Amino acid sequence: MKKLKVIELFAGVGGFRLGLEKTNKYQVVWSNQWEPSTKTQHASLVYEARFGSENHSNEDVASVLTSNIPDADVLVGGFPCQDYSVATTSQNSKGLIGKKGVLWWSIHRILSEKKNPPKYLFLENVDRLLKSPTSQRGRDFAIMLQSLNTLGYAVEWRVINAADYGMPQRRRRIFFLAYHKSTTVYKNLKKANKLNWISSEGTIAKAFPVLPQLKIDATFSLEEDLVTLSNTFNKEGKLSPFLNTGVFCDGTVYTSKTQPKLETKKTVLKDILQNGEVTPEFYIDKKDLPKWEYLKGSKKEVRTAKSGFTYNYSEGSMVFPDALDNASRTIITGEGGKSASRFKHVVATPNGLRRLTPIELERLNMFPDNHTKLEGISDTKRAFFMGNALVVGVVERIAKELFTTINS
Structure with a gap:
């Protein structure tokens, strides 16, 4: 079976790539890492030292022309948690522009401008994304889901604590997968019982099993217009309606609070x-x-x-x-x-x-x-990289299962 081609954004020192490559089922065809606040691009230097500089871009992704990014099957990245509110509308970006400099809109731009957009997305963020900002809990995640829906994707997500599955660090992150409507996975998700998908049939549930789930805790639809959604979502709500697990398909959110099926073999x-x-x-x-x-x-x-x-x-x-x-x-x-x-x-x-x-x-x-470890990079900087990184084992397990899901 041939390897899936990957675009890697916000690559850091390459944690996503390590997890993907450990499966031997993915090939990164283009990567980007740019740190706006530093003159020396330390993370990019480490990335190039480990993976080579071919097809690696060290420039602001917002300024990279979509035509310079090769086609790929999968787009991956751990993008920064920012304010995703929709600032204005405009004719030139399918009726929407997010705030300048917010990197989510760079992903959105690449997906919307590509003639053959990646059929699968595999993304990571901090778990507070589900409840930010404090004034409109969950609004940012709602905007992301609806903007992906507009581009023809269905999404499944889960907050995973690596230590629950025997890994050496208690690190909670949200991981989400998106499937384009042209794929078999999208069609399977659309017709699936959503509770079964969340608890046992979905890609993430197979990679990281949860305890049996009795019900979907909440179902609701999202306002289609992104500007209206940005302005009105959960204005009164003290709590985010998004729980730690869910799917979003065809404009409807299905979400549940799942419990991990803990693994006995632990690394301490x-x-x-x-x-x-x-x-x-x-x-x-x-x-x-x-x-x-x-x-x-x-x-x-x-x-x-x-x-x-x-x-x-x-x-x-x-x-x-x-x-x-x-x-x-x-x-x-x-x-x-x-x-x-x-x-x-x-x-x-x-x-x-x-x-x-x-x-x-x-x-x-x-x-x-x-x-x-690289000449000119201090121990303090190395520690900073790891504070920003993800747990490679989580990526590896989801990537393995995603490959199986795509090819089944």
Whole structure:
């Protein structure tokens, strides 16, 4: 069976590509990585060092002509969580322009301008996408679903915590797949019992099983006009109507709160540690320990804002040092560097307390050791990459199942 051709957007250091290529069923024919806020394009340099520079674009995707992007079967990407509201209408973009610089609309533009758009989309985002913005919970996701519907796609989504399925990090992300109406998968989804699709028959349910589901928790349709949808969606609602799992087909949302079918074989923090190979700079100096203990500890104190306003501040304690017999907490972008922090991981070893190394952070995302090691790239920057990355194992399992679904 021939490999599926892939366009990879917002490629970072290549987590999506690693997951796809591990299946041996996908071939990336064009990739793009551009970081607007930095002069040196560190992530793109790592990507090119690992995968080569051929067919890789390091320019703002919003300025890339669609005609310069080759045709492909699948479009993938972990795109930034931004404000997706529809700003205005215009004749030149099928009646809609999202806010400038919002990268969702770059995906939308590529799909709408391509004569042969990708038949499948495989996308990832932070799970708060389902309930943003706070003023109109769920509006952003509703806009994305309806804009895909307008382009002829049906969608299935699920929030997956990698640790529920035996992976080494508690990292919750929303993954969604979209199927073009010209595909057999779309036709199967359209006629399927939506509860069965969500709980057992769908691509994501097969890759990541859930406990038996008794009912669809909510069904509702979305306003077709994107500007009206943007202005009116869930104006009064305190809660998002989108639950952690669902499908969207032909203008109708079907959504349920599913529970993962937990896997018994687990990888825990202890399993990924580099034993005896860690250099002194990762160890916490005894004199800095009180600062770490304060930041990790519980607090009830009076604080004063810059404006002079005083307020009561409280927060609970963090486990300190981190538990070694559990999957790790989520890596964040500020994981690197020596300074004390509430959110950095600290482990107890025979030689004392220490922070995690870049290799250990890579392992928590299931990247190969030293994937991000490159001359001129600091350990802090490597930690930042992993805070932005996804868990490769999640992509690999969905990609395998997607290939089977497409070819069955």
